[in-house]
Amino acid sequence: MNAPSPVFAATPHIVVPPPGPLSRAGAAALAALESPAFDARRKAREATSGEDFAAIVYAEGQGATLTDVDGNRYVDLVAGFGALPLGYGHPALAASVQHAWNTLPLALGDVYAAADKLALATALVDHFQSATGAAKGRLLFGLSGADAVTGALKTVALRTKKPGVIAFDGGYHGLSHGPLAACGLAPKFREPFVEQLSKHVQFAPYPTTEADLDRALSAVKKGLSRGDAGAVLVEPILGRGGCVVPPASFLAELRALCTETDTLLVLDEIWTGCGRTGLGFFAGAAAKPDLICLGKALGGGMPISVCLGTEETFEPWGSHGGSYIHTATHFGAPPGCAAALAVLTTLAEGNLIAENARKGTLFQTALTAHGFSVQGTGMMLGIPLRDAATALAATRRLLQAGYLVLTGGRDGNVITLSPAFVLDDAAIVAFANIVHMLVPPEARR
Numbered sequence: 001m002n003a004p005s006p007v008f009a010a011t012p013h014i015v016v017p018p019p020g021p022l023s024r025a026g027a028a029a030l031a032a033l034e035s036p037a038f039d040a041r042r043k044a045r046e047a048t049s050g051e052d053f054a055a056i057v058y059a060e061g062q063g064a065t066l067t068d069v070d071g072n073r074y075v076d077l078v079a080g081f082g083a084l085p086l087g088y089g090h091p092a093l094a095a096s097v098q099h100a101w102n103t104l105p106l107a108l109g110d111v112y113a114a115a116d117k118l119a120l121a122t123a124l125v126d127h128f129q130s131a132t133g134a135a136k137g138r139l140l141f142g143l144s145g146a147d148a149v150t151g152a153l154k155t156v157a158l159r160t161k162k163p164g165v166i167a168f169d170g171g172y173h174g175l176s177h178g179p180l181a182a183c184g185l186a187p188k189f190r191e192p193f194v195e196q197l198s199k200h201v202q203f204a205p206y207p208t209t210e211a212d213l214d215r216a217l218s219a220v221k222k223g224l225s226r227g228d229a230g231a232v233l234v235e236p237i238l239g240r241g242g243c244v245v246p247p248a249s250f251l252a253e254l255r256a257l258c259t260e261t262d263t264l265l266v267l268d269e270i271w272t273g274c275g276r277t278g279l280g281f282f283a284g285a286a287a288k289p290d291l292i293c294l295g296k297a298l299g300g301g302m303p304i305s306v307c308l309g310t311e312e313t314f315e316p317w318g319s320h321g322g323s324y325i326h327t328a329t330h331f332g333a334p335p336g337c338a339a340a341l342a343v344l345t346t347l348a349e350g351n352l353i354a355e356n357a358r359k360g361t362l363f364q365t366a367l368t369a370h371g372f373s374v375q376g377t378g379m380m381l382g383i384p385l386r387d388a389a390t391a392l393a394a395t396r397r398l399l400q401a402g403y404l405v406l407t408g409g410r411d412g413n414v415i416t417l418s419p420a421f422v423l424d425d426a427a428i429v430a431f432a433n434i435v436h437m438l439v440p441p442e443a444r445r
């Protein structure tokens with residue numbers, strides 16, 4: 001049994017206007033060393049918003065707060081792009097990773113595994129079976145979300161012998177070559193690489209309201225009628241696309257279309273999984289997907305992802321004497337597996353999924369009381385503002401007030417929140433008050 005999750009009251013403490021001098025110097029030095037894309041994006045954000053977009057440099061975190069190298073403390077509502085469900089420095093998670101690191105930092109992947117890999121595979125396949133009703137499940141390990149989606153796409157190709165996928169406008173599945181081909185969030189991410197990418201991806205609109213549903217389903221049907229699509233790849237709730245919840249029947253309708261046409265339904269739960277939405281361990285298991293990708297929160301900060309699926313879907317991997325496999329040196333490494341096991345135990349013992357539903361409602365109530373519209377569910381929320389420039393400017397004002405948030409959405413106009421599950425209620429209410437003070441009514445949508 002793990003120690004109970006520590007709850008720290010998350011409050012900001014700004015000692016020097018951020019970014020302070022140490023952050024500015026560190027960020028500038030890094031900008032001269034990393035791919036120039038990141039600094040170019042920063043400058044583009046400055047041009048769009050008219051704000052200074054110099055970066056802070058992180059020093060350390062505790063619970064749901066993050067301190068930068070200048071000593072400023074922030075309430076972190078991003079939590080490592082949603083990958084830190086237990087926040088920073090969770091003792092049970094840290095102890096599990098430390099033990100694995102001290103005793104067995106690496107096993108031998110798919111040749112000789114560590115006991116933690118078996119324990120995690122058992123726990124995750126159990127989750128998959130009980131949530132989807134599948135008689136038997138299997139899984140592939142990865143490190144990143146993109147790895148899990150790549151594993152899913154390969155499994156689809158083997159199972160269906162079809163190269164194509166139907167994906168959605170606004171969807172995001174990672175940036176390595178397989179998932180990038182299916183990136184509907186920003187066609188510009190794909191454009192320079194298009195000759196290297198699969199030519200068999202078709203995009204359908206992601207429905208945001210009941211009125212959009214028919215158009216989205218018609219586009220999926222049309223795509224399926226071409227006959228080369230082996231799967232529909234979909235996020236149960238758009239994450240980077242702005243925390244957009246589709247109409248309630250959307251996934252069930254996709255399931256029906258997939259079943260009619262012998263197509264696989266692949267859920268990308270890399271953002272929504274592990275209980276972030278408060279809807280269950282998976283957000284879309286009721287649709288009985290053939291494959292589910294998990295990543296981000298699963299490792300509590302350690303890089304680990306999985307592609308889970310039914311026995312039947314995975315079966316072709318076994319039929320060629322293992323002449324093709326999906327593996328890598330660090331897939332299923334013990335520290336990542338130990339971290340994921342600690343996350344799963346802590347989620348269950350702390351009843352954190354139900355807590356996420358409750359805290360999500362608290363966020364929504366507090367924000368709507370101030371006149372904001374809010375989209376999303378649980379600890380995955382978006383606050384749409386007038387336009388991208390307004391949203392970017394709001395993130396800077398919030399940073400200066402000690403709150404870390406990002407922008408998302410296809411038009412970049414949504415403030416997105418993916419906080420640690422350990423965020424306390426008072427911090428949620430304080431955030432709603434501060435965002436109300438900093439974002440005037442005319443800037444909202």
Ligand SMILES: Cc1ncc(COP(=O)(O)O)c(C=O)c1O
Pocket residue numbers: 081143144145146147149172173174175235239240268269270271272295296
């Ligand atoms: C829904 C979804 N799928 C896949 C990914 C890719 O994950 P990673 O960045 O770990 O490759 C992301 C990342 O934001 C995501 O939100």
